[in-house]
Amino acid sequence: xxxxxxxxxxxxxxxxxxxxxxxxxxxxxxxxxxxxxxxxxxxxxxxxxxxxxxxxxxxxxxxxxxxxxxxxxxxxxxxxxxxxxxxxxxxxxxxxxxxxxxxxxxxxxxxxxxxxxxxxxxxxxxxxxxxxxxxxxxxxxxxxxxxxxxxxxxxxxxxxxxxxxxxxxxxxxxxxxxxxxxxxxxxxxxxxxxxxxxxxxxxxxxxx
Amino acid sequence: xxxxxxxxxxxxxxxxxxxxxxxxxxxxxxxxxxxxxxxxxxxxxxxxxxxxxxxxxxxxxxxxxxxxxxxxxxxxxxxxxxxxxxxxxxxxxxxxxxxxxxxxxxxxxxxxxxxxxxxxxxxxxxxxxxxxxxxxxxxxxxxxxxxxxxxxxxxxxxxxxxxxxxxxxxxxxxxxxxxxxxxxxxxxxxxxxxxxxxxxxxxxxxxxxxxxxxxxxxxxxx
Numbered sequence: 001x002x003x004x005x006x007x008x009x010x011x012x013x014x015x016x017x018x019x020x021x022x023x024x025x026x027x028x029x030x031x032x033x034x035x036x037x038x039x040x041x042x043x044x045x046x047x048x049x050x051x052x053x054x055x056x057x058x059x060x061x062x063x064x065x066x067x068x069x070x071x072x073x074x075x076x077x078x079x080x081x082x083x084x085x086x087x088x089x090x091x092x093x094x095x096x097x098x099x100x101x102x103x104x105x106x107x108x109x110x111x112x113x114x115x116x117x118x119x120x121x122x123x124x125x126x127x128x129x130x131x132x133x134x135x136x137x138x139x140x141x142x143x144x145x146x147x148x149x150x151x152x153x154x155x156x157x158x159x160x161x162x163x164x165x166x167x168x169x170x171x172x173x174x175x176x177x178x179x180x181x182x183x184x185x186x187x188x189x190x191x192x193x194x195x196x197x198x199x200x201x202x203x204x205x206x207x208x
Numbered sequence: 209x210x211x212x213x214x215x216x217x218x219x220x221x222x223x224x225x226x227x228x229x230x231x232x233x234x235x236x237x238x239x240x241x242x243x244x245x246x247x248x249x250x251x252x253x254x255x256x257x258x259x260x261x262x263x264x265x266x267x268x269x270x271x272x273x274x275x276x277x278x279x280x281x282x283x284x285x286x287x288x289x290x291x292x293x294x295x296x297x298x299x300x301x302x303x304x305x306x307x308x309x310x311x312x313x314x315x316x317x318x319x320x321x322x323x324x325x326x327x328x329x330x331x332x333x334x335x336x337x338x339x340x341x342x343x344x345x346x347x348x349x350x351x352x353x354x355x356x357x358x359x360x361x362x363x364x365x366x367x368x369x370x371x372x373x374x375x376x377x378x379x380x381x382x383x384x385x386x387x388x389x390x391x392x393x394x395x396x397x398x399x400x401x402x403x404x405x406x407x408x409x410x411x412x413x414x415x416x417x418x419x420x421x422x423x424x425x426x427x428x429x430x
Contacts, residue, residue, distance in 0.1 A: 050292060051430075073295040100215070102294055103296075
C-alpha cells in the first residue's frame, strides 16, 4: 500500500534516518520502535504529509504521494499525540465534526462508536470535564467509525486502561482481517490476537 | 457548501462556549471610547472632530487583539493537524474560520459603533458612514490578520510578531475607513470611499484564503 524509498530526515542538526526504505502491505501491522527522540513521531508525521522536513520518495498504491494526496487522505486515518478533541465541545459534537472532516468515517453511528469506547452516558458532557483516558477514548472512537484502509496511530494507548487497550487491540485485529493495515508506535507490549506484528526499529536504521 | 456551514457552525459554537472571546474585543473597543475623552478632553467640538479616527483605530486594535486566537486553539489540541490531513479543501475551512472571527469581532463592533459614536458627539450624518465603513472594512482586517495568525501559530509567542506583520496591511483600510466617516460627518458623498473599501475587501477575499492556507501548512509542516 505505502512504500517509502530512500528517506532522509534531519532534525536540529541530527540525522534521524538516512537511506531508509520500507513498505507497508495490506493486512499488516507495523510497529515503529525506538528510544525517545529516535524519530518515531517525526516518521509518522512524514507519512501523513504533516512534515516537509525530509527528502526521499513516498508512494501510495504505486503513485507519488504528492500527486494523489486527496485519495490518500480519504484512505488514511491519523490519530496523533494530540487527539484533536475540543475541550469545550461534547463527545458527540467532537465526533460529528470529525465525520464532517473525514467522509470515510461512515462505518457506524456516533452513538454506537461512543458506546463501543465505553462513553455511553457521556455524550452530552463537555470533554474538558472528562478524564484524560476518556478524552483519549473520544479521539479513538474515530477508529470504530473509520472505513479507511490505512491507520496511522501515534501512541494510541496512552492514558487508556488495560481493558481499553485490549479492546483497541481487538479492533486492530478486526481491521487487519478486513484487509486494512496499521502503522503505529507504542510503548505497550502490543498483542494483536491472531496477527504477527512487524517491527521497524529506528535505533537500527542508517544514520550516515 | 455543507462542509462550509458545518465548519462555521462548529466555530461559532466554540466561541459561544468561550464567551470571553466575544466580550474581549468589544470591551476593549468600549474602554478606549470611554477613556479617551477622560484622558484628552471632554469638549464636544474637539471629540466630534477626532471621532472618526479614534473609533476606527479602536476598532482596528480590537480586531488585531483577537486575531491571534483564530487558529491557536486548534493548533494546540491537534485539531489543525486533522484539518490538514482531511480530504476536505483547506480553503473552505479557512474561509469559515475567518468569517466566524469576523462575526464575533468586526460585525459586533459595527453593531455597537453608533453607541460609541454618540459618546464622541459624532454628527448624526456620520452614523451610516461609520456602520457601513466598519461592515466593509473589518472583514478585510480579519482576512489579513488571519494570514499573520497562520504564519505565527507555530510560535509560542506570536502576538508581537503578528502586529508587526499585519499592521502595514491594515493601514490602507484605516485610512479609507476613517476617511469615509469623516466625509459622512461633513455631509460629503461617501460612495467613493466605500467603493475603495469594497475593492480592498474583494481583493483580500480572493487572495487571502490562499495565503492563509499556505501559511498554516508552513507552520504545521516545518
